[in-house]
Amino acid sequence: MSGLELALVLGTIAGLADLVGGGLVAGRRRWDRTFLQYFLAIGAGFMLAVAFLRMVPESLEKGAHTYLYVLIGYFTVHLSEHTLTPHFHFGEEVHAEALIHPAVGYLGLAGLGIHTFFDGVAIASGFLVSRPLGFVLFGAVLLHKLPEGFAVGSLMLASGGSRRTALLASALLGLATIVGVLSMAAFTAVVGEALALSAGVTIYVAASDLIPEVNKERSWGVALAVFGGLLLYYVAESVLEAAGIHVH
Ligand SMILES: [Zn+2]
C-alpha cells in the first residue's frame, strides 16, 4: 500500500470519528461530558507536541518559508472559525442566545470544514514524508475528532437544526477530511509547505480552540490530561522507535 493509500484509509477512519461525535449528540443518549473533555485535553497536548517537535522540523527540511506557512495556517483557522463565523467553539453548544439565526450553524460548519480539510492534508503530508510521521499525525487528528463532531452536532441543534441535520453536518466534516487527503495527491511536490500549513492549523486548533475549553473546566484531572497528551506523544514516538522505525 502506498503512503497516500494508507493516508486515505486512515483519513476515512478519522472522518468516521467525526460522524461518531455527531452521533453522540444526535442520538442524545446519556453521554458523559467529562469523557469528551478528557479527549479534548489529551488531544491538545498531543497535537502541540506533534506540531512543534515533528511537523515544523520536518517542514524546515522539506520546504521553504516554513514559518510563514505556519503563520498562514494559524490565521486561516482564525479567519474561518472565528472571524467569518459569528459563533463557534469546541465543546457543547450552550449559548442558544448567541444563535438566533440558523445561518450561524451553517457558517460554523463551513468554518470548521476548512479546519477538518487540513486534518486530511496533515495526515496525507505526514505519509508522504514517512510512515511514522503519518501515523503520529493520524493520532493527533483522531484524538480531537470525537469532540469536533460533537461540537458541530451541538452547534447545529442549538441553532435550530434537527438531529438529522446534526448528523449530516458531522458527516460533512468527515468528508472534508477525506477530501483533504485526496487533494494532496496533486500537491506531492510541496509536501514541506503543506506540512507547515497544517502545523499552523494544528497549533491553532490545539492552543486556541481546545486549551480554552480545557481551561473552562474546573476539573483538575482534565487540566492534567493535557500533560497526559504530551506523555502519550512520547510513548507513541518511543514505540515507533522501538519498532525500528525512525522518523528521520
Ligand atoms: Zn456557544
Ligand SMILES: [Zn+2]
Ligand atoms: Zn480537526
